[in-house]
Amino acid sequence: NHARTKFRAVIFDMGGVVLPSPFPMTKEYELQKKIPPGTIWKTIKDYGDKGAWPKLEIGEINAEEFGQIFSEECTKIAGETVNVHDFLPYLEHGMKSPISEVLDAINCLRQEGYKTALLTNNWIQSDGKSLLPISRDHFDVVIESAVVGVNKPKYPIYNLCLSQLNVKPEDTIFLDDMQPNLVAAKSLGIHTIKVEDVHVAINELEQQLNIPLTSTNKGTTPVRKEMQFDTRKFTEYLNNQLNMGLTHEPEVREFSHGQSNPTYLIDYGPNVTKMVLRKKPPGKLLPSAHAVEREYRIMKAVGNHGVKVPPLLALCEDSSIIGTPFYVMELVQGNIYKDPSLPGMTPESRKKVYREMVDTLCKIHRVDIDKAGINDYGKHGNYVERQVGIWTKQYQRSETHTIPSMNRLITWLPQHLPTNEVTSVVHGDVRIDNFIFRRDQPEVVATLDWELSTLGDPISDLAYSCIPYFLPTNFPIISGLKGVNLNELGIPTHEQILEMYCNEMQLPNIDNFDFYMAFSFFRVASILQGVYKRSKQGQASSDQAGVTGKLAEHMSDIGWSFASKEGFRLFNKTNPSIGSGTRKYSTHAEMNKCNFYTTVGEAVVITANKDMKLPIHVSALPPSTQQLHSNLLQFMEDHVYPVEKSFSEYYSSENRWTPHPELEKLKAKAKSAGLWNLFLPHSDHGAGLCNVEYAYLCEVMGRCLYAPEIFNCSAPDTGNMEVLAEFGTEDQKQRWLKPLLDGEIRSCFAMTEPQVASSDATNIESSIDEDGDRLVLNGRKWWTSGAMDPRMKIIIFMGKNDKNAARHKQQSMVLVPSDTPGVEIIRPLTVFGFDDAPVGHGEVIFNNVSVPKENMILEPGAGFKIAQARLGPGRIHHCMRLIGSAERSLDLMKERVKSRVTFGRALVTRDTILRDIATSRIEIDQCRLLVLMTAHMMDVAGNKAAAKEIAMIKVAVPITVSRVIDRALQAFGAAGLSGDFPLAGFYAWSRALRIADGPDAVHEAAIAKKELA
């Protein structure tokens, strides 16, 4: 039907046209690698034909050689050492999947008889194959620079392409994103299209060729058997109702889009406008769901009041025609964006798409319901309350298994309902792929899927539209935006969406937006649970329905994390003295109920409980903890690693016995980011995490020796805080625990003595004598970690108060303010020469030190009991941190061996190095699992029951981690031993931990004893 133009072939560039553009990826890479921005493209430009890049493109050098030479070139341009060895793999990773709209266009072109070619400047990858992440089948001709030995914009490569296509330049259109490539093509007489936004470019191509380049069948599949209907009767109906004079039955396809109401594309051939049919699904349905009549009514009404909807043709409520009620509308042509990250678009266009979505939402909410005649379309007032009730019932009817967070939301939501609702039309399913956009520019031409619409609280629509921001990109059913660099892509954040909406609707800020988010996730979870139940009964309209059971759980977990956030907001509002960084309770409260284990004699049997699974990966943690984890990772990247070198230099300088000047600022930042006091399991004082949750966070902190203190999670303070929290009197807590929790002071623990073998704490000789209402302490301690720190204000002193009592009842612990007369710090000890300033390990003399009796912790004779309670969590924390040190060492090692060449080959190619990397990976993962298991035991069965496991990790982790670090040290050569890298510090610390907190042999003896018992 289309007037044929003179063109016969279309040539496509690859990166930036058929595949995502490498430009933003390059920027991201530079950011990640801390390479001065712009270095890479400047290097390519400045070196021109003489540089590594064109040599790579024409296959003269391979990826490995490129890494070496290009790093040197970038180093010269940047004026500092730049390592870009993994730049190509980074690009390759980001350019894996072709842009679906472009593939569609290519298929249409070929169906219309046009020849297609791919003309790419690519390279030979490290596996020896050329980079071509798209099937050759899409093209008649594929010309790869790295294979043919010449690159764009050199003329021969264009001529080669034209001759293989067997077309003249003037019969050809060429699409590329690089201006010089287009200029060369143009000068040969080829027609060119510059690609900035692939959608705009395809639209331009459509204009040039005068053919549509999206298939109307797009997004449809043949109709599944159980979804077929009587097309003869349907045609009869159209003829009767609309006088269409149809003489044959249509071709019918089913849209894969639209999970609950089956939707069909109806095609009566070229002379009849294509139509869309929406009907109820067959089978027994939940009452009030799938009301297509309502959909028709609302679309008609809002369509007449400024909201763009598809032109409606007919509504049929008579089930005898095709089995269920249905309605018919015209097919609206345009773009539907399934992926909310909008690949292939410019940041400017993306911004406009989101702006349009918000504007359309505002138009829907502004419809005057009286004028539109839909005043009775839903009840007025208490919308959210009714919805919570409806979805609760709906959920309970379709419940197939217990979802704990769902049950919590069912209790929580009614208690936190909004108090100032307004009533407007609500769409009920606002998401980017329910809008059709114009082909040539981001303008909404129709809003689809009104199934869940009603009258109600408009903010619920807005919150619902923000759901993708909290879902990962590969989430089934709804693609997410979590982890996507929104700023780079030009996509507004959810806060900006909220702001745009409020500005447009002239609303003040919505304080309880997190409530609406919790409600939105609750609603989706309930819907998904319904779909899941129906899928079990074989009724759902999508293949994906089978997996929705799990998804319902995931959604409700996220919903609960918003409920917790809202809970904190309200809590902080009523308790302004409590900082926003502190958390009152754990969102994963079930974790600490101890009713899932039974004690049989000495042995603890953990009963199988589905809520008590051991999460062996971060993604299995509660969403709120995952969020903490990702915030922590980000904080490390943004604030900790950048200062690591400066800390290391400062703590080797003569000022080292005072804290680094930036430290307090970093602590304040961490505190305000909610990354504070993350230890203290199941406690009101800290983040309220359980040990397993903390394990993942503690590991991250262990990646840098200076990090734990920044988050107030460093030894020995954590152990001392645990003692005070568990055994301290209110007075002691107020005086010492509070400033410790606030990070204002530091503390130390003085047990070990030089004159006796202190692995056996019953040997301790220091004395505690009563003198009226005072206690007098005498003794000599050493290895008192933290004693040297000028901020150290409190010492926990262990001594004997009754040498005649039973062996384990002789000892007591006493709190000693560091400025008490008689406390004399005589020298710092060193670990392999490291003095660990400013914390230090001090030798301290206690000479007739007198403190009030109230400074005794718990009671006389409780020293051993307290030491045991303190050392359990302290030991596991050390192990968690060590795993972080091991991971970091392995990371550093992997990076190093890629960049060092000996005897003509990169170290990474040597078998010994590969074996070392593999062994380290195995050992780290073994240790982590053992630590997680121990943490889990502590959570479910308590610290005492987990004593054997704690002893096991205390032996296994330091020795294994020492080996991992040792391999990294070896691979680094002398550099590893220097202060330029954190390896030497890690090594010293992991080795010391085979002695500190009790030497290996003592723990081994304890394990064996329990084993043989």
Ligand SMILES: Cc1cc2nc3c(=O)[nH]c(=O)nc-3n(C[C@H](O)[C@H](O)[C@H](O)COP(=O)(O)OP(=O)(O)OC[C@H]3O[C@@H](n4cnc5c(N)ncnc54)[C@H](O)[C@@H]3O)c2cc1C
């Ligand atoms: C970096 C660091 C920080 C420290 N921080 C503190 C602190 O803050 N506060 C504090 O009070 N102490 C601290 N210590 C001291 C530490 O707790 C002790 O060093 C440890 O308990 C061992 O005591 P000891 O040094 O007296 O060794 P000893 O008791 O003399 O033992 C020596 C060795 O004997 C062997 N041994 C012991 N028992 C057995 C057995 N049953 N069977 C076989 N062999 C055995 C072990 O190999 C052991 O290493 C720290 C130590 C280090 C290295």
